[in-house]
Amino acid sequence: MPASAQPSPIPSRKVGLNGRDLLECPVLNKDNAFDARERDLFGLHGLLPQHVTTLPQQVARATRRLEALPDNFSRHVALREIQDRNETLFHAIVAQSLEDYLPIIYTPCIGRACQQFSQIWTRPRGLFLNYGDRGRIADILSDPRWDDVRVIVASDGGSILGIGDQGANGMGIPIGKLALYTACGGLDPACALPILLDVGTDNEALLHDPDYIGWRHRRVRGAEYDAFIAEFVAAVQARWPRIALHWEDLAGEDALRILDQYRGRMCTYNDDIQGTAGVTAGALLAAIRAGAAPLRQQRIVIFGAGGAGCGIADLLSRMMVAEGMDPQEARGRFFMIDVHGLVRHGMEEITRGQEPFAQPRDIAATWDVHDPAHVSLAEVMAHVRPTMLIGTSGQGGAFTREIIAPMARMPQRPVIFALSNPTANIEAMPEDLLSWTDGRAIIGTGGPFAPVVLDGRERPVDQINNSYVFPGVGLAVVAGGITRMTDGMFLAAARALADLSPAAGTEDMASAALLPPVSELPRAAIAVARAVIGQGQAEGVAPPATAEDIEAALERAIWTARYLPYEKADC
Ligand SMILES: O=C([O-])CC(=O)C(=O)O
Ligand SMILES: [Mg+2]
Numbered sequence: 364m365p366a367s368a369q370p371s372p373i374p375s376r377k378v379g380l381n382g383r384d385l386l387e388c389p390v391l392n393k394d395n396a397f398d399a400r401e402r403d404l405f406g407l408h409g410l411l412p413q414h415v416t417t418l419p420q421q422v423a424r425a426t427r428r429l430e431a432l433p434d435n436f437s438r439h440v441a442l443r444e445i446q447d448r449n450e451t452l453f454h455a456i457v458a459q460s461l462e463d464y465l466p467i468i469y470t471p472c473i474g475r476a477c478q479q480f481s482q483i484w485t486r487p488r489g490l491f492l493n494y495g496d497r498g499r500i501a502d503i504l505s506d507p508r509w510d511d512v513r514v515i516v517a518s519d520g521g522s523i524l525g526i527g528d529q530g531a532n533g534m535g536i537p538i539g540k541l542a543l544y545t546a547c548g549g550l551d552p553a554c555a556l557p558i559l560l561d562v563g564t565d566n567e568a569l570l571h572d573p574d575y576i577g578w579r580h581r582r583v584r585g586a587e588y589d590a591f592i593a594e595f596v597a598a599v600q601a602r603w604p605r606i607a608l609h610w611e612d613l614a615g616e617d618a619l620r621i622l623d624q625y626r627g628r629m630c631t632y633n634d635d636i637q638g639t640a641g642v643t644a645g646a647l648l649a650a651i652r653a654g655a656a657p658l659r660q661q662r663i664v665i666f667g668a669g670g671a672g673c674g675i676a677d678l679l680s681r682m683m684v685a686e687g688m689d690p691q692e693a694r695g696r697f698f699m700i701d702v703h704g705l706v707r708h709g710m711e712e713i714t715r716g717q718e719p720f721a722q723p724r725d726i727a728a729t730w731d732v733h734d735p736a737h738v739s740l741a742e743v744m745a746h747v748r749p750t751m752l753i754g755t756s757g758q759g760g761a762f763t764r765e766i767i768a769p770m771a772r773m774p775q776r777p778v779i780f781a782l783s784n785p786t787a788n789i790e791a792m793p794e795d796l797l798s799w800t801d802g803r804a805i806i807g808t809g810g811p812f813a814p815v816v817l818d819g820r821e822r823p824v825d826q827i828n829n830s831y832v833f834p835g836v837g838l839a840v841v842a843g844g845i846t847r848m849t850d851g852m853f854l855a856a857a858r859a860l861a862d863l864s865p866a867a868g869t870e871d872m873a874s875a876a877l878l879p880p881v882s883e884l885p886r887a888a889i890a891v892a893r894a895v896i897g898q899g900q901a902e903g904v905a906p907p908a909t910a911e912d913i914e915a916a917l918e919r920a921i922w923t924a925r926y927l928p929y930e931k932a933d934c
Contacts, residue, residue: 379932382406390553392449393926396421401929418926422455429456439472440483446542447486450552454924457546462882465543470810470828473539474524474785480532481574488538489557491531494583494591501598513554514607514837515599516540516634519562521582521614522669525757525788528614530564531577536612540634540833547884548834548892549921550841560595562588592621600629607840607848609634609833615669619716630840632848636674636716638829638836641853642878643675643753643780644682645860646827649877650805653866654776656750658686661696664749666740666790667756668701671782673716675753678853680720685854694719698743705738744769751778754790758783762791764799771800780827782809793824807877823876831878832856835891839905842920843896843913847904852895859894863887889917 378391385405386392393401395411396418402408416424425445429438442464446453457464466472476483492500520533537557544550563580564570570579583591599608608631610621622633632638651657663679665672676697683693697720699706706717709724727738730746740761744752748769754762762781770777777800781790789808794815796806802817807827814821835856839845845852861867863886866875879887896913899905908916 373928375928375930377932378405378929380405383410386410389447389450391929393418393451394421394449396926404931405929418451418455418924421449421452422459425452425456426459435467435472436475438467439476442468443476443483443538444485446538447488451924451926453542454545454552457542458924460882461546461884462880465546465830465881465884466811468542468546469539469830470524471785473535474526474787476539477520477523477529477532477535478526480529480535481569481572481576484576489534489559491534491559491561492595493561493578494563494580495578497591497594500594501601504598504602509556509602511551511553512556512603512606513841514541514544514550514609515556515558515603516544516609516611517558517560517595518611519560519613519617520564520577521612521617522635523612524785525759525783526785527757528564528566528582530566530569530575531559531561532569532575533612534559540609540611543830543884544834544837545922546834547830548836548838548888549885549923550834550837551922554841560591562591588617589620596625596629596631605840605844605846606630607632607837607845609836611635613670615673615716616714618670619673619714623715626848630846630848632836633670633674634829634833636670637678637848637850637853638832639671639755639782640674640678641832641856642827642829642860643782644678644854644857645831645864646780646807646825646877647679647751647778648682648857648861649864649866650776650778652861652864653805653872653875653877655778655805656775658683659688660775661751662698662747662749663696663751663753664698664700664740664743664747665753665755666700666761667754667758667783668699668706668714668717668720669755670716671755672699672701672753673714673720675755676720677716678850678857681850682854682857695722698722698747698749700740700743703737705743707738741766748773749777750775752780754781754783756783756790757788758790759788760791762796764795767791767796767799767804770804776803776805778805780807782807782827784809784828786810797822802873805877811881820874822874823880825877826881827878830884831860831887832891834884835859835888836895838888838892838917838920839895839899842892842916843899843905843908845895845899845905847899847902848895849898849902849904851902852898855894855898856891859890860887863890889921892917 516537520529523529523533541555562583569575610633625631680693708721732742807825812824814823863879869875
C-alpha cells in the first residue's frame with residue numbers, strides 16, 4: 364500500500380501533569396471525559412465521578428444550563444468559569460454558533476464584564492504585570508507554562524472600548540480578544556497569553572471601590588510609564604522571538620507612541636489603530652461596490668480623533684494614494700473632530716496621529732460658525748457635506764438627525780459607520796440612521812445589531828469590528844512566520860475582506876451586507892491570513908513558501924475544539 368493510502372494515525376498528545384494538577388490545567392482538562400485508560404494513566408481515580416461522558420454530551424449539558432440563565436451577562440460569567448476550568452469545552456460551546464456566543468463572550472457583553480471584572484473575578488488567567496514588578500518581568504515571563512505562547516494581547520486598561528479607563532478590570536478585553544483568536548482564527552489556546560499591565564488607574568470609582576482587584580494608585584505616566592513598557596517589550600522579545608504582540612485599548616496617545624516605537628523592531632500591532640482601520644477599509648471598498656461614492660471622490664468626517672480615528676484616516680488615505688491620488692490631496696479629504704472641534708493646524712492640543720490630517724488653520728474663515736476656534740461636528744457636516752461619516756468617539760447618540768441631514772440628500776449613497784462600543788456608546792442606532800436617510804445610507808456599527816426592517820424588507824447591519832482582522836493576523840503569524848506587521852498587510856487584509864463581501868456578487872445592492880456574516884468569521888480569518896502572508900512575502904517579512912505550502916501550514920495551524928487521547932510524556 365502506498366504511504367499516502369494508509370489511514371492517518373489518531374493524533375495524541377503527550378501530557379506531563381497528573382491527578383489534580385491535570386484537572387486544574389484548563390488547556391488540558393477534559394472533566395469527566397477522561398476515559399478509563401487515561402484515569403489509570405494519570406492518577407485520576409477518585410477525582411471524577413464514575414460516568415465517562417463525551418465532548419458533545421458536555422456541550423449539550425452546559426448549553427442547557429446557559430440557556431436557563433436570565434441574561435447574556437450571567438451567561439458571560441458562566442462561560443468564563445467554564446473557560447477557566449476547561450478551554451476545550453468552552454470553545455466547543457462557542458463553536459456551535461458564533462452569532463449567538465460572540466455577543467456574550469465579546470462585544471457588547473464584555474463592556475459590562477470589564478466594568479464588573481473585580482466583582483466577577485474568580486481565578487487568575489494570563490498575567491497581571493504590575494508596576495511594582497519592575498526589574499523582574501523577565502523572570503515572571505520565564506515560567507515554563509508559557510513556553511508555547513505565540514500571541515500576546517496586552518492592555519493597560521487605559522481606554523477600554525468606548526468606556527474609558529478601567530484599570531486592571533480591563534483584563535476582560537485581552538481575555539475576550541484571545542478567545543476570538545481561537546474561535547475565529549484557530550489559535551491553540553495553549554499559544555494565547557492575555558496580559559494586563561497594571562500601571563494604576565485614574566478612574567475615581569475604581570480607586571474607591573473596595574472590591575477593586577488592581578493597584579489603587581493614580582496612573583503612572585510619562586518617562587516612568589515608557590520605561591515600564593520598554594522593560595516589558597524587551598522581556599517579551601527575549602522570551603519569544605517569534606511572538607505577535609497585540610496592543611489593545613491603550614489610551615490614544617500612548618497607543619500611537621508605543622506602536623511607532625516598536626513596530627520596526629518586532630511583530631507588533633495595535634488592534635484599535637490598525638485592526639479597526641483594516642475592517643473599516645474593507646467595508647468601505649464593499650460600500651463603494653454597493654453605490655457609495657468612488658474612493659477618489661470621498662470626503663470623510665471622523666468624529667473621535669483618538670487612536671482608532673487616526674488609524675482609519677491613515678489607512679484610508681493610503682488606500683486613496685494606492686489608487687493614484689496625490690498624498691496631500693488624499694490627506695486633505697479627512698476632517699477629524701475631537702473634543703477641541705475640527706482638527707486644524709496651529710491648534711495647541713494636536714496629537715501625532717492627527718497632525719497629517721489637520722485642516723488649514725483658517726478653513727472655517729468663510730464658514731458660518733459659532734466660534735472659529737472650535738468648529739463643531741454640526742458645522743463641519745454642514746460645510747463639508749461628507750460622503751462618509753465615521754464615529755469612533757465613544758459618545759452615545761452624537762449622530763442626531765440634524766447632524767446627518769446634509770448626507771441624506773446626496774446623489775450617491777452616504778456611508779455612516781457608528782463604530783463605538785459597547786451599545787450604550789454607539790453614535791446612533793442603525794434603525795435611526797436608515798430612517799433619517801430614507802434607507803439610502805450604507806451603515807455599519809462596531810457591535811452586533813439585529814437586521815432593521817425597512818419598508819417590509821430586512822436590512823442587515825454590518826458589524827465593522829476588528830474581529831474581522833486580528834484573528835487572521837494571528838493565524839498569519841503562526842502559519843506564515845510573519846516577522847513584522849506592515850501597513851501594506853492591513854491594506855491587503857481590507858482587500859481580502861472586500862473580496863468576500865456579499866455586496867460583490869449581488870444585484871440587490873440596497874440590502875446587501877458589506878461583510879460576510881459573523882458565522883463566517885473563520886473563513887474571513889483564513890482569507891485575511893492568506894493575504895497578510897502574501898503581502899509579507901512581497902515585503903520580505905515572511906519566509907518564502909509556495910501557495911501549497913501556505914495552505915498546508917494554515918491547515919496545520921488551525922486548532923479545533925476536540926479531545927485528543929493523552930499519552931504520558933517521558934520525564
Ligand atoms: O473590542 C471591540 O469590540 C472593538 C474594539 O477594539 C474597541 O471597541 O475598542
Ligand atoms: Mg479595542
